[in-house]
Amino acid sequence: MESAEGQKGRDGGSLRRSPLDVLMSQIRRKRTGSDRKPLGRFLSWSSDRTGISEDGETEGREERGQSSGVSEGAESGRDIGWGRVCVFLQRLGKKADSRSLSLAHCDLTATDLLELATLLQFLPQLEELDVSWNELIGGCLRALTSHFQHVGGIRALRLCSCRLNTDDITALGEALGCLPLLEILDLSWNSGVGDGALQGLLGNLQPSLRELHLVACQLTAADATALGGLVSALPRLCVLDVSCNPRLTQEVDGGGFTELASSLSHASSLTTLRLQACGLTADSLDSLSGSLHCLPSLRELDLSCNKSLSGGLHRLTLHLAHLTHLESLDLHLCCLTHADLEALIQVLPSLTALTELDVSSNKEAGGVVHQLVSALPLTQMRRLPLNSCSLNEESFTAFALAVPYLRSVDVSWCKVVGGHLALLLDALQPSAVLELRLSSCELTTDDLCHIAAVCRRGCLSSLRVLDLSYNGSAGDEGWSALFAAGGLGSLEDVDLSLRPLTSASCSAWMPALIGALPRLPALTRLALQRWTMSSQDRQQLNHSLRKRSVLLEWDPPSNDVTSSFKATNQESPDESLPEE
Numbered sequence: 001m002e003s004a005e006g007q008k009g010r011d012g013g014s015l016r017r018s019p020l021d022v023l024m025s026q027i028r029r030k031r032t033g034s035d036r037k038p039l040g041r042f043l044s045w046s047s048d049r050t051g052i053s054e055d056g057e058t059e060g061r062e063e064r065g066q067s068s069g070v071s072e073g074a075e076s077g078r079d080i081g082w083g084r085v086c087v088f089l090q091r092l093g094k095k096a097d098s099r100s101l102s103l104a105h106c107d108l109t110a111t112d113l114l115e116l117a118t119l120l121q122f123l124p125q126l127e128e129l130d131v132s133w134n135e136l137i138g139g140c141l142r143a144l145t146s147h148f149q150h151v152g153g154i155r156a157l158r159l160c161s162c163r164l165n166t167d168d169i170t171a172l173g174e175a176l177g178c179l180p181l182l183e184i185l186d187l188s189w190n191s192g193v194g195d196g197a198l199q200g201l202l203g204n205l206q207p208s209l210r211e212l213h214l215v216a217c218q219l220t221a222a223d224a225t226a227l228g229g230l231v232s233a234l235p236r237l238c239v240l241d242v243s244c245n246p247r248l249t250q251e252v253d254g255g256g257f258t259e260l261a262s263s264l265s266h267a268s269s270l271t272t273l274r275l276q277a278c279g280l281t282a283d284s285l286d287s288l289s290g291s292l293h294c295l296p297s298l299r300e301l302d303l304s305c306n307k308s309l310s311g312g313l314h315r316l317t318l319h320l321a322h323l324t325h326l327e328s329l330d331l332h333l334c335c336l337t338h339a340d341l342e343a344l345i346q347v348l349p350s351l352t353a354l355t356e357l358d359v360s361s362n363k364e365a366g367g368v369v370h371q372l373v374s375a376l377p378l379t380q381m382r383r384l385p386l387n388s389c390s391l392n393e394e395s396f397t398a399f400a401l402a403v404p405y406l407r408s409v410d411v412s413w414c415k416v417v418g419g420h421l422a423l424l425l426d427a428l429q430p431s432a433v434l435e436l437r438l439s440s441c442e443l444t445t446d447d448l449c450h451i452a453a454v455c456r457r458g459c460l461s462s463l464r465v466l467d468l469s470y471n472g473s474a475g476d477e478g479w480s481a482l483f484a485a486g487g488l489g490s491l492e493d494v495d496l497s498l499r500p501l502t503s504a505s506c507s508a509w510m511p512a513l514i515g516a517l518p519r520l521p522a523l524t525r526l527a528l529q530r531w532t533m534s535s536q537d538r539q540q541l542n543h544s545l546r547k548r549s550v551l552l553e554w555d556p557p558s559n560d561v562t563s564s565f566k567a568t569n570q571e572s573p574d575e576s577l578p579e580e
Helices: 004-011 019-029 033-042 044-050 058-091 110-122 166-178 197-201 221-232 255-266 282-292 314-320 338-350 363-367 369-375 393-399 421-425 445-456 476-485 510-519 535-545 561-568
Strands: 100-102 128-130 156-158 184-186 211-213 239-241 272-274 300-302 328-330 356-358 408-410 435-437 465-467 493-495 525-527 551-553
Touching: 058 110, 166 197, 197 221, 221 255, 255 282, 282 314, 314 338, 338 363, 338 369, 363 369, 369 393, 393 421, 421 445, 445 476, 476 510, 510 535, 535 551
Parallel strands: 100 128, 128 156, 156 184, 184 211, 211 239, 239 272, 272 300, 300 328, 328 356, 408 435, 435 465, 465 493, 493 525, 525 551
Antiparallel strands: none
């Protein structure tokens, strides 16, 4: 029988082993290296008890075991945290995404916001956070921003229409230092941002910011001054949208807006500037014009809905030639005079990159369409809306010259279109136009039949939006022909509504519409307001759309047209109609 020393020397152990250890050692010798690992874990208890090394790896295995335990514990904690995130989002009807968190329109309360804040630690990869349109969280934003240190990778932060107040903006400003990568900040539709609250962001916005949206924030002249300071400190700013702030320029001396306009000279990276409905005047254009030569990258300029610009556009057009990369210029609803339009036409040949020009809702534009078309780079134009421009037959004919190149055609509220639509439709290029808007054009039955013929030729196969609303003068035969024609497979939005306080039966052409629905797989909205139909037609239409996500806009069944109108419209009939 062998001595204990001999046994010790052959097996390399320091202690006498049990029979089980000897047996398992023999088994291990017969197993491959890849097979040993799970066996080693299975035997870890007996090995630790005896102190016998397993192939000389005891210490390494112990270290790995300790680190593995810590790692597994951390992993388990993350899994539990992510589970909490998923449960929270599921309760709100949202899907979990580690990089994008969208909670817009979720009726969040202050309690929800606090719970969300505690979950941010489990979202270290978060890049987009959107809690817009949750008005109940106003006044409580600090509960969320105090946890921003956990989500330093956020690039887009949207807080639209949350009833933010001065304290919220201050809290946000204090937390912005935790978001060094922030590129998009949207605080639109928060009236509490105005009247000085914007000061809370001064000195806190990171140089990485590329987009700043402050639409309808009740900004004042004092805010314009603060905003000028913000813009001057943002070298990478590309998009500035302060639309729908009519008080921005209402100061007596114009100092506030003047400082904002002057600060734009430091925003050489600016590509988009939107000043829609900001109460701009001709004097405002003087201030703005001085900075245009410093904006070589500007591609979109929106000055629309500023009626006080009337008569002073020449102060701007003299400097527009500096914007050699300008692609979109919006001047709709600015009460432009004939002189304004002539000044604009003079500079158009210099805007060689222009693809969109909007002078709609300016009555005088109807008299200069020929000159506009002649001055524009037609082959690259994509949008030239002329709705509510008092077109006559001559200007309508001139517009047809631009139609072959356009992606969107809009001549709504132009009565001259009725009976002459063929001129426009025959100019369309196959599969080119994406939007066709012909609202309130007094279309005839023949006009609708001509649209049907164009559909059959495949010229509208890419059309996504078709607006034929307020054309009750067209007969049943025309509507039936339109829907029986086919060729509208890409259509997403169609509006056939009648004028307020009117009604007509659609029973004659409803079968054609119902029959066309299977050939409209992309449809997401169908508007049929003020059309009356039998209960059977309603049932059939509902049945055709029962398994589809289509927004169906129609009036509830009623013999009283007036009450039917009130049930589906919040504005008065007069307010719903643009000026003609």
